[in-house]
Amino acid sequence: MLKKIALFVLGSTLLCASQFVLLENGQTIWLKDDGTYEKVTLIKRDGQMVALKKDGTWEVVPEKIVIAETVVNPKSQAHYKAKTSLLAKTLVGVWKSRDGNLIYEFQEDGTLRIKEKNRWKKTTYQIDDIDEVKRNIVVNIGESERLGFLSLGGEHWILHIDEDGQLHNLTLKLKIFKDIALMKQ
Amino acid sequence: MKFAKLSLAAIMAMGVSAFADVQNIKVSGDAKLFYSTSDKGSNDLFESAGAMGQAALDLSVSADLAEGVASKMSVVALNTLGLENNLVSQVWESGLGNQWWVSEAWLAKSFGNTTVKVGRQALDTPFAFSETWSIAQNTFDAAVVLNQDIQDTTLVAAWVGRGNGTNALNDATAAEAAGGIGLNFAADGKDPFGTYYKGGAYAFGAITSAIPNTTFQAWYYDVVSTAQAWWLQADVNLKDIVDGVSVGVQYAGITPDKNLFPTKDDSSAVAVKVSGNVEGVALSAAYSTVDSGNALPIANTATHFNQSKLYTEAWWNYGHVGVAGTDSFNITAEYSMEDVADFGLYFTNADHETGNDMTEVTVSASKTYGAVDTALVWITAKDSANYHNTLQVYLTYNF
Numbered sequence: 001m002l003k004k005i006a007l008f009v010l011g012s013t014l015l016c017a018s019q020f021v022l023l024e025n026g027q028t029i030w031l032k033d034d035g036t037y038e039k040v041t042l043i044k045r046d047g048q049m050v051a052l053k054k055d056g057t058w059e060v061v062p063e064k065i066v067i068a069e070t071v072v073n074p075k076s077q078a079h080y081k082a083k084t085s086l087l088a089k090t091l092v093g094v095w096k097s098r099d100g101n102l103i104y105e106f107q108e109d110g111t112l113r114i115k116e117k118n119r120w121k122k123t124t125y126q127i128d129d130i131d132e133v134k135r136n137i138v139v140n141i142g143e144s145e146r147l148g149f150l151s152l153g154g155e156h157w158i159l160h161i162d163e164d165g166q167l168h169n170l171t172l173k174l175k176i177f178k179d180i181a182l183m184k185q
Numbered sequence: 186m187k188f189a190k191l192s193l194a195a196i197m198a199m200g201v202s203a204f205a206d207v208q209n210i211k212v213s214g215d216a217k218l219f220y221s222t223s224d225k226g227s228n229d230l231f232e233s234a235g236a237m238g239q240a241a242l243d244l245s246v247s248a249d250l251a252e253g254v255a256s257k258m259s260v261v262a263l264n265t266l267g268l269e270n271n272l273v274s275q276v277w278e279s280g281l282g283n284q285w286w287v288s289e290a291w292l293a294k295s296f297g298n299t300t301v302k303v304g305r306q307a308l309d310t311p312f313a314f315s316e317t318w319s320i321a322q323n324t325f326d327a328a329v330v331l332n333q334d335i336q337d338t339t340l341v342a343a344w345v346g347r348g349n350g351t352n353a354l355n356d357a358t359a360a361e362a363a364g365g366i367g368l369n370f371a372a373d374g375k376d377p378f379g380t381y382y383k384g385g386a387y388a389f390g391a392i393t394s395a396i397p398n399t400t401f402q403a404w405y406y407d408v409v410s411t412a413q414a415w416w417l418q419a420d421v422n423l424k425d426i427v428d429g430v431s432v433g434v435q436y437a438g439i440t441p442d443k444n445l446f447p448t449k450d451d452s453s454a455v456a457v458k459v460s461g462n463v464e465g466v467a468l469s470a471a472y473s474t475v476d477s478g479n480a481l482p483i484a485n486t487a488t489h490f491n492q493s494k495l496y497t498e499a500w501w502n503y504g505h506v507g508v509a510g511t512d513s514f515n516i517t518a519e520y521s522m523e524d525v526a527d528f529g530l531y532f533t534n535a536d537h538e539t540g541n542d543m544t545e546v547t548v549s550a551s552k553t554y555g556a557v558d559t560a561l562v563w564i565t566a567k568d569s570a571n572y573h574n575t576l577q578v579y580l581t582y583n584f
Contacts, residue, residue: 008383029358079573081191095207097398098394098398098400098422099420099422099431100422100429115521118467118519118521119521119527119551120523121553128209129208129209130548137187138208138209138249140209140211142583144556144584149210150210150211150212151209151210151211152211152212152213152584153209153212153213153214153556153583153584154213155213156209156211156249157210158249173299173300173331173339174255174293174302175307175309176309176401177309177310177329177331177339177341177390178331178339178392178400179339179392181337181394
C-alpha cells in the first residue's frame with residue numbers, strides 16, 4: 001500500500017502540481033513536500049473547498065483536485081464512482097411520479113425516504129455500481145450487513161436516469177410490469 | 186505436492202474468474218408471525234376455535250449474472266409453531282404440517298427495449314395476480330415479455346403455465362367448491378404448483394402514459410378452455426383542474442368457456458374512484474357495479490376469484506365486490522404520521538342481488554421498529570345476520 005502511495009506521489013508530483021488527492025474511499029489526503037502524507041478534513045467556506053490540517057492550519061484546495069486511479073476493491077471503487085459520478089450526484093434529491101403516488105427522496109447522508117401507497121418508509125441506500133454508458137445506477141437499499149461480496153438485507157434497485165432526466169426503477173418494472181417515470185422536483 | 190498446489194490454485198482462480206461475472210449478490214428475507222382472532226358465530230375473541238396463526242420464513246437470493254441477466258430465487262417455509270394445540274384452530278395457508286416450496290426462481294434479460302422474464306414469479310395483472318394478504322403469496326410458472334419501443338408505453342405478453350392458487354385444482358368444479366381460498370398441498374408433501382386451470386393462460390396488456398396526466402391500461406386474457414377476460418382502466422390526475430385530485434374508471438368483463446361452464450353467463454363490471462389528499466389524509470371513494478346473472482366474478486382467476494382489483498375491494502372480506510349482481514362502494518382514509526405510525530380506515534359495502542350483503546369497517550395501525558414491521562388491525566364485518574369482530578396482529582422481521 002505504501003509503495004502504491006509513494007509511486008502515486010511521484011506520479012502526481014510529475015504530472016500535476018496539486019498537493020491534494022482524492023482517494024477512492026472518499027478520503028482526501030495532502031501530499032507533503034517531504035514525501036509524507038496526511039489525511040485532511042474538507043470543509044466548504046465561502047464557496048471554496050478548504051482542507052483542515054492536523055497542525056491546525058488550513059489551505060484552500062484547488063478546484064481541479066487529483067483523483068486517485070488505483071482500484072483498492074470493488075466496494076471502494078463503487079464508493080469512488082459514487083463520489084465522482086455526475087449521474088450519481090443527480091440521484092440526490094426528490095423524485096416524484098406524475099400522479100404523486102410514488103416518491104423517492106435520496107438524501108446526501110445515505111437516507112432514502114419512499115412514499116408508496118400513501119405511506120412513507122425510511123431506509124438507507126448506497127450506490128454499488130454505476131454504468132455511465134447505459135445511465136444505470138445499482139443502488140443497494142436497506143443493506144443490514146455485508147460479508148465480502150454478499151450483501152445481506154434489503155434489495156438492489158437498478159435505476160435508470162434517461163436523457164430527459166427522468167428516473168425509472170427497472171427493478172420495480174420487472175415486478176409490476178409498469179414503467180413509472182419519476183421527475184426530479 | 187507442487188502439482189496439487191498448482192491445481193488447487195488453478196481451480197480457485199477459475200472459481201474466482203467464474204464468480205467475477207456474478208454481481209450485486211443480495212441475500213435477504215423475512216420471518217413472519219401472523220395471528221387473527223374472530224368472534225364470528227359462537228366463538229369469542231381469543232378463543233382458539235375462532236383464531237388462526239402461523240409463522241413463515243422467506244429466504245431470497247438475487248444476483249446479476251453474466252451477460253446482464255438478472256436472477257432471483259426465493260424459498261418460503263411455513264410452520265404453525267404448535268399454536269394449534271392451544272391458541273388457534275386455523276392457519277393462513279392450509280395444512281398444519283411443516284411446508285416449504287420455491288416461491289420464486291426466475292431469470293430476466295433485456296434486449297434493447299425488450300425485457301424477457303422467465304420462471305417462477307409473482308405477477309401483478311388485473312385478472313391474474315399474486316395476492317399478498319396472506320402469510321405467503323401465490324406465484325406462477327410463467328414467461329413475460331415487456332416491450333417499450335413505443336414511447337411512454339409498455340406492452341406486455343405473458344404465458345402462465347402453472348400456479349399455486351386455487352387454480353392448481355384444474356377441475357373448475359372442485360375449485361369452485363373450495364370457495365376461492367388459496368389451497369396449498371405443500372403441507373402434505375406434494376408439489377403445490379399445478380396447471381393453470383385446463384391448459385395455462387395467455388395475457389396481453391398495454392399500459393401507457395402517452396395521454397397527458399393519464400395512465401391507461403388494457404388487458405386481454407385467454408385462460409385456456411376456461412374463460413376469456415378483458416380489463417380497461419384509466420387513472421387521470423386532475424392536477425390541471427383541481428390540484429391533488431385523481432379519478433379512475435375501470436371496465437372489465439369475463440366470458441366463461443361454455444364447455445366448462447355451460448350454465449354461466451357473460452359478466453362485466455364498471456367501477457369509478459375519486460381520490461385526493463386533504464391535510465395529509467389520503468382519501469378515496471369508489472363505486473362498482475357488476476352485471477346480474479349466473480356469472481363468474483370479476484376477480485383474480487389465480488385464486489379462483491378470491492380477491493378483486495376493482496377499486497371497491499374490501500380490506501379483508503374478499504370474494505364479494507366482484508360477484509355478479511353486486512353494487513359496492515368503498516371509502517378509504519389513510520394517514521401517515523411520520524415517526525408515529527401509519528393509520529388506515531376502510532369502509533366497504535357490497536350489496537348482493539341474492540344472498541347476504543357484506544359490510545366491513547377496518548381500522549389499522551402499522552409501524553416499523555428498526556427491522557420489524559408491525560400492524561394491528563380491527564375489523565368489524567357483517568356478511569350474514571350479525572356483525573362480528575376480528576383482531577389481527579402482523580409481525581414481520583426483515584433481514
